[in-house]
Amino acid sequence: MTFSQQKRMSYYAFLAPGLLLFASIIIFPVAYSLTLSFTSFGGYGTPEFIGLGNYAKIISDEVFLHSLRNNLLIVAISVFGQIPLGFLLAYLLHRKMVRNGDFYQTMIFLPITISPVVVALLWNQIFSSSGMVVALIRRLTGESQYVIRIFEDRQLAILPILFVLLWMHTGTYMIIFYANLQKMTPSLLEAAQIDGANESQMMIRIILPSMVGTIATTAIFAISGSLKAFDLIYAMTGGGPAHFTEVIAIYMYINTFKYYKYGFGSAASMIIVLLAVGLILLLQYISRKFERRFE
């Protein structure tokens, strides 16, 4: 065996464990799930091939469409809410525009260190019909039957969850941006200041362009995280009432584990994967355009 062959073999040898592990826990389950998605498998017996039947049912199901709409709203609040807000907060802290920056930094980051289930219980305690806010309003108004009706509105029931998601995850993006802002050469901003640039000009012309890559990365996190959103919502509302706050991951879970429709649930999970990949590709296309523009 020649030296280059030996070298190549050693690459394969070192690659093999990781590759096998990756194939076992990622590629195989995804391929298995894809195969199941074309069947009516119900947990036992032989899976019956039904082609695209599951996919056709899913995309014509109004519960799925409402779940998709909720997921897209979560994507929107993540990309257009958490990321800009996280950036703004990081900017304020980095430019030392607020006093006691360390305190605010800790406070903003704190929610992400709490388990989503605990967060859900906390907000439920505050807003549920038996919670603190309702009890307070009942006492103040003397209206013993008062409840917050937003949770019972098909279109608006998702809003409190969006608010909690914003509260919970903004800190993550703030930390990412803050770390990247600290990496910037201070002399760059000092030079701009000497040249007479004001705060907004520095932000738009220097800081934002240098952050395009970071923004794109955080957006990918936000999109993939939003499409698989499950824990907080399941613990808060279980997707209810009446599917109002359901997202695709809960739709998949209910069909798979409550109704024992493994094939159907697999199809729903494949749709989540396809949506995530599609949106991330779109985002990469947009970020490349921006990068070129700033270059």
Place this chain on the structure above:
Amino acid sequence: MNMKRLLSTILISLLLVPALLFAAGTKEQAKDSAGDGIITLSVYHFLDQTDKTTAPNFQYLVDVFEKANPNIRLTFEYGYGEAFHDKLQTMAMSGQLPDIVLLYPGERTSQVTNAGLVQDLRPYLSGHEDEFADMAMQGQGENGEIWELPEDISITSIMFTNNRLLKELGLALPKTYEELLAQGPVIRAAGLIPISIANKDAWPMQSCVAGMLVERACGLPWFDKAIAGEARFDDPEFVYALQIIKDLTDKQMLSPGTNQLAYGQGLDDFVQEKAVYFIDGGWTVNNMVGELTAEQKAYMSLESFPDIPNQKGQSLSTSATAGQGFGMNAKLSKAESDAAWKWIWFYSGPEGSAIRQRFGRLPAYNLAEPKDADPMIQKLVAYAGKVPMGYVMDSVLAAEPIGTFNINLQNMMFGTKTPKQVAQELEAMVAAVGR
């Protein structure tokens, strides 16, 4: 790098993969590893270990059993809520079903029972059938198999009544639905809830109200026909039963924001005397024993929902089903099966049932009325003995139709679907998945 070292690297790398993959896997239970004649059996049970009533009660039963059977060691694993069912499915599909497992009648654990993963208990039970309530001995499999020995009879619809509040408000127990509705404004004006019920989880309205109302509006013969496919769930009488739930909602008879209230809140409001009536299942008595004071127990009573107009079913009727119970793995050896049966028989048979009855349960095993039991338990036993019983819908319909029906009841209460639409959707789904 020489050839020997390269091959060693490859070999070690490949050996690492299964080690990594299975490092977190479960270990096989040693049944009699010490050779000391002690049989160890794994048990998977539905239990909220944080519940200050049910968890110690269950542990007491285990202690009594293990003391009486020193040669059988039970190792428990617990699940609660949906997590119990998720894990059970995973265990079943991966071929790692525990030796003894809690199962449900009907469709709830059909992925285990229909797949032939558990034993038919009839050979063990033979000769004892008459000792149980008839409802508990109905076949659970296609050929009449008994997959699990029901521990309790679950009465799912009881109208718990606070007679002290009724008296204070100058009201009497309503005999008719109209009388009940007429009490609503009086009760609300006093800042109280007419009927406490928490339906965030969606099943309580179906399990604790709809089944009972279907019996009242349609009668048991209609229910039998509907299950057999000779009557339809969108028949006018069934729609009428749903209309009553809609009316109760629209007339503000139920807990405000009932669909936002987590299960348990209904009981809390009743125990704290914020509600005059409380509709829930007989299992709640278990909690009431500990949560109501002796004084409260004296004026709380167990009643039936009043008669509805044009009632085809029986007065005072409720809905009931034989409850869950333990079954045993089909792969057990003869000695293991015998040991497993000892636990199952202890738990659902005379000894365990007597203990559970003292704790506030209504055992499926026929027992004499408990004279020295808690007053709430005595009231439950007396109630069970006097009321006619219809079906609980989730015990006779498949998981998907009933899951959709539960959600649609919420839709109906919000006004996003009409009773007729809910009935039509149920019929369509039942027809599609089979009755």
